[in-house]
Amino acid sequence: MFENIVGHAEVKKVLSNAINNNSVLHSYLFIGEEGIGKKLLAKEFAKAILCTSDHDKPCDICKSCREFNTNNNANFSLINEEGSAIKIDQIRNMQNKIAEKPINSDYKIYLINDVELMTQEAQNCLLKTLEEPPEYIVIILVTSNENKVLNTIKSRCMKLYFNNLENKDVEKILKEQFNMNDVNEAFLNAVSGSVKKALLIKEKSSEYEQINKLFDIIDKENLVNFINSGSIIYENKDDIYNILDYINIILDSKMKTNPIDSYKYANCIFTVEEVKKRLRANSNYDMSIDYLLMNIWKEINSERSSRY
Numbered sequence: 001m002f003e004n005i006v007g008h009a010e011v012k013k014v015l016s017n018a019i020n021n022n023s024v025l026h027s028y029l030f031i032g033e034e035g036i037g038k039k040l041l042a043k044e045f046a047k048a049i050l051c052t053s054d055h056d057k058p059c060d061i062c063k064s065c066r067e068f069n070t071n072n073n074a075n076f077s078l079i080n081e082e083g084s085a086i087k088i089d090q091i092r093n094m095q096n097k098i099a100e101k102p103i104n105s106d107y108k109i110y111l112i113n114d115v116e117l118m119t120q121e122a123q124n125c126l127l128k129t130l131e132e133p134p135e136y137i138v139i140i141l142v143t144s145n146e147n148k149v150l151n152t153i154k155s156r157c158m159k160l161y162f163n164n165l166e167n168k169d170v171e172k173i174l175k176e177q178f179n180m181n182d183v184n185e186a187f188l189n190a191v192s193g194s195v196k197k198a199l200l201i202k203e204k205s206s207e208y209e210q211i212n213k214l215f216d217i218i219d220k221e222n223l224v225n226f227i228n229s230g231s232i233i234y235e236n237k238d239d240i241y242n243i244l245d246y247i248n249i250i251l252d253s254k255m256k257t258n259p260i261d262s263y264k265y266a267n268c269i270f271t272v273e274e275v276k277k278r279l280r281a282n283s284n285y286d287m288s289i290d291y292l293l294m295n296i297w298k299e300i301n302s303e304r305s306s307r308y
Contacts, residue, residue, distance in 0.1 A: 007169045026133040032162025034144040035196020042140045046109040075102045079112045086118040091125040115141045116148035123150045130156040164193025190249040230293045268296045
């Protein structure tokens with residue numbers, strides 16, 4: 001079952017057994033990095049639960065599967081953020097619909113994507129349903145940051161952890177589904193098992209190429225010129241965490257190819273991680289990038305950095 005989805009063998013086994021043994025639970029929490037297929041598998045799981053065929057599920061033939069594939073299955077609802085959050089009104093609306101029994105099915109399924117975006121009020125509201133769900137309800141929660149999910153919610157769900165996809169799996173998906181035939185090992189390492197990140201980097205290939213060039217000149221330019229050349233980082237605030245991950249990949253690669261100076265690149269990676277922490281703590285963005293570029297330059301050019 002779920003042969004059309006790449007990777008996640010252990011999770012697929014758990015979900016297949018639940019369906020085959022008629023032991024589907026009321027609530028699941030899918031946990032893993034962004035862009036590795038959690039939502040995709042959640043939807044296939046929902047389709048399989050609702051499938052009415054006696055053969056391998058999901059069959060894609062029965063009325064339920066056909067309706068599911070065209071987003072017209074009345075027993076399945078997908079909840080995404082509105083604006084930048086999943087709000088309490090969305091959960092209240094869901095609860096009103098939950099009170100209505102399923103149509104020609106034993107189940108009604110609700111998939112809430114990016115649960116970490118739920119407001120505190122929305123999470124507390126959802127908790128009421130998780131505590132006493134109707135017998136026909138299955139709720140699937142998907143998150144890339146379980147630390148932002150209330151412990152009381154997590155304790156009422158079966159938690160399934162998704163590992164990052166292997167490079168060969170990402171390559172397979174990119175080639176077969178997105179016609180990306182020019183991926184190399186460096187690119188695959190940069191995306192860290194995330195198809196979503198791969199597509200983002202591909203979409204913004206010119207920006208990421210500028211980042212590559214920036215770090216190619218780090219030991220050739222003075223500090224002022226280096227910081228001025230880093231405008232691409234200052235200008236991409238919305239993509240900064242992906243950019244910082246990409247910078248770490250560059251630094252890691254340079255660390256492996258420059259064993260004598262490997263400690264310098266290792267220290268730079270620590271600087272990148274420190275900047276991530278500062279940004280998550282709502283530190284000033286431009287000052288954080290100043291700190292990033294200045295400290296990385298000084299580390300790599302330690303012999304001459306005392307002049308700056």
